Amino acid sequence: MAEPASDGGLSFHPMDQFIIKPLFGAAGDKVAWYTVTNLTLWMALAVVCVLGLFVLATRRRAIVPSRGQSVAELFYGFVYKMVEDVTGKDAVRYFPYIFTIFLFIFFANFLALIPMSFSPTSHIAVTAVLGFGVFFAVTILGFVKNGASFLGLFWVSSAPLVLRPILAVIEVISYFVRPVSHSIRLAGNIMAGHAVLKVFAGFAAVTAVAPVAVLGVVAIYGLEVLVSAIQAYVFTILTCVYLKDALHPSH
């Protein structure tokens, strides 16, 4: 996708923003699993945001909340209600895990909108860990809670008997596709948005189309703000839906 730089011509490197670089040391140093990289920095900033909003802003434990505390309570109430409504009242014990996922994706998405920043959630490795983590957690939880009757999830008892084997095959396939779509949806949205932003920004260097390109950047940026929040929401609500299948596998 990225063309090698050619002298004199227009050169786009929309994917360069996704390169993982060591924070310390020379560019091009080897990136080991423990290396502190730009990814580490922006994930750490997400943690800092969580700390700021949920520890610093709530430190006064005010009955009449300050602005920061009400935002924290708003997040809490939003996700708590989502878990309660989608998954059920018995699922609120899994709320901290779901809230962790939501806050990480939310802050990673929004921090990535800062110019010159790095977007961890655009990386398929990151979202795949999240998506497959949810998949394995939900599957193991389903078998632990329901035993073999968890397999009833694939046996659609409300369908005619002849259709049930066919439906079971489809259900099994869709079940195993879940983590793939779950993770690619998030990474794809974020990566595409940021790449498009970069392409528009590249066109802004050409005087003739610069106004259009700048307007395009503004429009796509607005879209990306929506996408950041919506993808965090979608990932979380799908996690709730999958968790519901594990807790109540009957159709």
Add this chain to the structure above:
Amino acid sequence: MAEPIEQELAGECVNSIGNAIGMPQLCDAWFGNQIFWLIVTLVVIYLVLTKIALPRISAVLAERSGTISNDLAAAEDLKRQAVEAEAAYEKALADARSEAQRISEEARASIKSDLDAAIARADEKIAAKSAESEKQIAEIRAGAMTSVAEVARDVAGEIVKALGGKADASAVNAAVDARVKGN
């Protein structure tokens, strides 16, 4: 990024001038780093939430809903008191009104009885006066009758004398009495 970097160190994902080769997302040399730091981040966020943030926020929310329900109960109580006070006020007002009515009724009754007594007394006096006057009138009338008889007798005697007769007093009297009674 412009200066050349060593190809072997950068791996197969970045070219000699630092541009990405293909999608950096698919560069498996970086997967370990990404997964490691993601897990670290998630664990840190999870610990921050479960150790500090969530207990704090849920405590604040519980406390707030408790405070709100207490305040609502207090407001309910105050409202009930206000209703009671209003009822008491209405009752006092009604009592005062009926009291005033009773007092004015009493005053009216006593005035009426006084008036009746005065009227009765006045009627009595008037009746006595008119009876007395009637008696006097009767006396005067009786007096006048006797005077008329006397004058008639005298006049009759004189007329008889003037006519040259001899006035027999007893005959004249009888004649006059007969005449006067005839009237």
